[in-house]
Amino acid sequence: MHRFTDWQGLAAKAQDAGAKGASVAMGNFDGLHLGHQAVIRAAHEACPDAPLGIVTFEPHPREFFARHRGDAAAPAFRLMNAEARANRLAKLGVERLYEIPFDAALAAMSAEDFVTRVLVEGLGVRHVTVGADFLFGHGRSGDAALLAELGARHGFGTTILPLLAEGATRVSSTEVRRLLSEGAPRAAKDLLGHWHRIEGPVIHGEKRGRELGYPTANMAVEGLHLPRLGVYAVKVDVLTGPQAGSYGGAASLGVRPMFGENTPNLETFVFDFSGDLYGQQLSVAFIDYLRPEMKFDGLPALLAQMDADCARARDILAAL
Structure with missing residues (x-):
């Protein structure tokens, strides 16, 4: 798996030749639970002849905004650090991991600019797959529907995947955290698909x-x-x-x-x-x-x- 820590200048770097043109799943992917895995599978199925990629953010936006507010008392929430996430993604067959630096400039970027500058000009994506609750851009102003509209305008495909549930329980990182806090790792495994x-x-x-x-x-x-x-x-x-x-x-x-x-x-x-x-x-x-x-x-x-x-x-x- 190739791991990229910036979205700018990929085509100009010899070592990053061929870094563009992936079919990507986009999100934070904290825990890489069954819902995340479904999004990743859908990204591959949507464009099987393209490299399978992940667009995610480092640090997690929630971490960035807590630091920006000076909220030192904010509880730690990540289920996995960046290295653990990369290791798990490699096991899932991901070929390209784009860890987009989440900083003040990215936080201020509009949804439209994010699509144009990062996804199109920076990464040259062929297809983007997200969960139905995906939000992006300054103030979380963009949603999955806007992503599909902008994708059609810029020439990449978009898949929006419904949220996954196990019985009556929605599969989410929040629910995994709750189960782990209760000392129930086997129940958490049922939502994660792995320990x-x-x-x-x-x-x-x-x-x-x-x-x-x-x-x-x-x-x-x-x-x-x-x-x-x-x-x-x-x-x-x-x-x-x-x-x-x-x-x-x-x-x-x-x-x-x-x-x-x-x-x-x-x-x-x-x-x-x-x-x-x-x-x-x-x-x-x-x-x-x-x-x-x-x-x-x-x-x-x-x-x-x-x-x-x-x-x-x-x-x-x-x-x-």
Whole structure:
């Protein structure tokens, strides 16, 4: 998959030759749930002889406007960071990922100018597919109907896909966040079509787990919507390094009340693994919620609970 971080000057750059002419799905694609996947499939089906592309925005517009307002207390909401989204899109067969920089200039651009300057002159799209609720342009003044009208004027096709529902539940990133906040990763999977994952590099922690016989891979979770804090059965993909592969595990997502910490992080004990993971990229999939965070009377009680957590996690993963 080719990844582009600007919409300007693509045709003039030798390394970006052939970057134009894709059939694109457009949106934020946070979580890449079943509705997003349907839009991506429709983009391919609408123009199967064109490269399949994604037009999305980085940072997420919601993040940009929160910073612009100086709203430092705005809760983190993203289900996946840009790298995790790119990894998932590659697995879905996307050939070109256009991450349009969302800045003050883009926020001020009218819907008509966005189509003319970004989609037509910048990316040279052949076809654009969006969900029925897609809005764009300054003040969210453009909708899917206007996109279709402008597409006809500028010579690209447009597909508007109805919103997807699973039974009585609309498939949306908001609903996925709600389920994860309730500690229901399996129900979230039903809307996502895949396990919810947190991806990133392994960072140095306090190394208490190693001293207790449970060495953990620590990952930062800043900027992400956090599932319910507690202990989970997880699947772990080591994406880089000599021991890349898939493993089972048990993970603690939280603030470590036993040790008086207050900054959330993700600590994963990888089953049947021996080696150094510092700096390697991990993808941790949340399978089942085991229990909330707890403060124990002492280390023996903590270790007994960790033994029980890991035994239960192994049973759950074995039954998948």
